[in-house]
Amino acid sequence: MDDSPFLEFNNVSVNFNTEQMDVLALSDFNLSVLENEFICIVGESGCGKTTALNVAAGLIQPTSGYIKFKGKEIKGPDASRAVVFQMDAVFPWMTVQENIAFGPKSQNKSQSEVNSLVDQYLNLIGLQEFKSAWPKNLSGGMRKRVDLARAYASNPSMLLMDEPFGALDFIMKENLQEQSRKLFNLDKKTIIFITHDLEEALFLGDRLVVMTSRPGTIAKIVKCDFGEERTFALRSQPEFINMRVELRKFMESK
Amino acid sequence: MKTKRLKLKLVSPLSILSVFLTLFLWYSLSEDGLKIISAIKFPPPTQVFESIEFLGFKIFTDIFATSARVLFGLIVGTILGCVVGAMIVFSRRTGEFLNPIIEGSRPVPVIAMIPFFLMWFGIEEPGKLFLVTIGVFMIVVVNVSESIRNVPKLYIQAAQTLGASTRIIRKRIIFPAIIPALIGPLRVAVALTFTLVVAAEFMGAQNGIGYRILEARRLFYPQVILLGIIQLGILASIFDAVLQRTMGRITRWSGRESK
Ligand SMILES: Nc1ncnc2c1ncn2[C@@H]1O[C@H](COP(=O)(O)OP(=O)(O)O)[C@@H](O)[C@H]1O
Numbered sequence: 001m002d003d004s005p006f007l008e009f010n011n012v013s014v015n016f017n018t019e020q021m022d023v024l025a026l027s028d029f030n031l032s033v034l035e036n037e038f039i040c041i042v043g044e045s046g047c048g049k050t051t052a053l054n055v056a057a058g059l060i061q062p063t064s065g066y067i068k069f070k071g072k073e074i075k076g077p078d079a080s081r082a083v084v085f086q087m088d089a090v091f092p093w094m095t096v097q098e099n100i101a102f103g104p105k106s107q108n109k110s111q112s113e114v115n116s117l118v119d120q121y122l123n124l125i126g127l128q129e130f131k132s133a134w135p136k137n138l139s140g141g142m143r144k145r146v147d148l149a150r151a152y153a154s155n156p157s158m159l160l161m162d163e164p165f166g167a168l169d170f171i172m173k174e175n176l177q178e179q180s181r182k183l184f185n186l187d188k189k190t191i192i193f194i195t196h197d198l199e200e201a202l203f204l205g206d207r208l209v210v211m212t213s214r215p216g217t218i219a220k221i222v223k224c225d226f227g228e229e230r231t232f233a234l235r236s237q238p239e240f241i242n243m244r245v246e247l248r249k250f251m252e253s254k
Numbered sequence: 255m256k257t258k259r260l261k262l263k264l265v266s267p268l269s270i271l272s273v274f275l276t277l278f279l280w281y282s283l284s285e286d287g288l289k290i291i292s293a294i295k296f297p298p299p300t301q302v303f304e305s306i307e308f309l310g311f312k313i314f315t316d317i318f319a320t321s322a323r324v325l326f327g328l329i330v331g332t333i334l335g336c337v338v339g340a341m342i343v344f345s346r347r348t349g350e351f352l353n354p355i356i357e358g359s360r361p362v363p364v365i366a367m368i369p370f371f372l373m374w375f376g377i378e379e380p381g382k383l384f385l386v387t388i389g390v391f392m393i394v395v396v397n398v399s400e401s402i403r404n405v406p407k408l409y410i411q412a413a414q415t416l417g418a419s420t421r422i423i424r425k426r427i428i429f430p431a432i433i434p435a436l437i438g439p440l441r442v443a444v445a446l447t448f449t450l451v452v453a454a455e456f457m458g459a460q461n462g463i464g465y466r467i468l469e470a471r472r473l474f475y476p477q478v479i480l481l482g483i484i485q486l487g488i489l490a491s492i493f494d495a496v497l498q499r500t501m502g503r504i505t506r507w508s509g510r511e512s513k
């Protein structure tokens with residue numbers, strides 16, 4: 001691991017021109033993500049989090065500034081940066097296993113490789129019995145897990161997750177948070193994780209980026225030194241609570 | 255699951271009742287029963303039944319000829335409509351070039367072109383096949399390009415970030431995504447093909463249900479006309495049912511209730 005940034009936003013601005021108005025969704029956004037880092041971006045709804053993620057994915061081109069991945073400017077989407085979208089993006093016309101197999105198959109992996117990846121990730125998300133089910137027959141939480149498995153199975157260099165647990169009930173959410181961090185600890189695959197939930201961001205991230213809105217930009221970047229292993233107990237530790245209270249105050253003052 | 259399938263297959267008692275009531279009403283009002291309607295205006299069931307015997311083997315050749323024309327128009331028109339409809343969206347230039355032609359000729363009733371087809375093809379087969387194919391094509395092409403434009407961008411973006419090429423996106427994302435939206439238009443197309451085939455057969459043919467109806471009018475056999483109408487009704491329902499079943503199977507993944 002060297003210290004040159006893995007993903008680098010350099011003075012990125014994004015302007016949406018619509019008939020009604022111009023929205024400066026992102027303004028002078030500067031962020032360097034290191035390899036093997038778990039970065040969380042928090043901010044209120046509408047502050048430009050999704051826009052920032054879409055720029056990283058290559059789905060939106062910056063109006064000004066540039067974004068580089070592994071030293072090369074990002075020109076469009078590709079399989080090196082998998083996205084777990086905020087909205088339900090599981091393909092409804094594919095079964096659970098076909099969804100998970102989509103990435104490796106599209107990348108021309110051999111059938112045996114595809115099968116073993118599908119099995120591996122079906123196990124991980126605990127949906128083996130549902131492998132032939134249509135997404136319409138799954139709950140929202142199950143579909144989100146399929147979405148995550150699909151992203152991992154495509155073997156990206158980094159993951160971009162947009163409020164993946166936003167719509168889940170809190171027990172499911174806390175379980176998935178713990179699992180996500182565990183999964184990250186296994187191979188340290190770089191993650192940008194977007195959330196509006198401050199506690200979630202603190203629990204998961206190595207670093208935490210606080211965004212403010214209108215225009216969407218970075219207000220503060222803090223390190224979360226809570227070690228690699230994150231378990232339920234962390235939530236009740238004084239350092240964790242103090243940091244949460246402090247950041248909450250900071251975000252409110254903005 | 256099993257019981258549900260069985261239940262769906264069963265015809266509702268009310269539907270059976272309505273069929274029987276209609277037949278009964280027909281029977282009792284006609285010359286078979288109370289003789290309220292004369293056989294010349296509306297032939298009784300017995301006469302229609304007798305006409306089956308009278309026509310004999312011709313019934314099958316007629317049904318075959320009409321069905322073959324309908325099937326040809328549906329299949330070729332749908333395939334062409336899908337290909338051209340997709341090209342219009344995928345290639346901006348093709349779209350710009352073809353749109354005025356298609357949009358300009360779409361509102362014209364295809365039946366109005368029949369005299370031209372007669373001039374070009376006489377009463378030969380190609381004219382009829384051309385007519386139905388165009389009718390189906392016009393419906394499918396617009397609906398295909400419209401539904402391709404309506405495929406949620408999210409799915410395409412998701413596929414891109416998973417490493418899918420344009421070809422894979424078209425085959426595995428766009429194609430399956432538009433199918434539910436095509437069921438309605440295809441059902442409309444089925445109804446239209448029957449109209450067009452019968453119209454074409456009216457204009458000149460040597461076989462087919464439409465031809466038989468026209469011939470019966472000339473020779474004054476109202477019972478054969480009625481038989482032809484009944485044949486068309488049954489045939490069109492079968493086509494529609496097969497279409498709905500097939501599409502229902504293909505779109506099992508969608509929330510749509512299949513019949
Ligand atoms: N395609 C778009 N066209 C116009 N405005 C947009 C578009 N996408 C996002 N915006 C605007 O940009 C701002 C940031 O949006 P977004 O990045 O989705 O915020 P967040 O994900 O933090 O909720 C919002 O004000 C939103 O209305």
Ligand SMILES: [Mg+2]
Nearest residue numbers: 049050086162
């Ligand atoms: Mg968002």
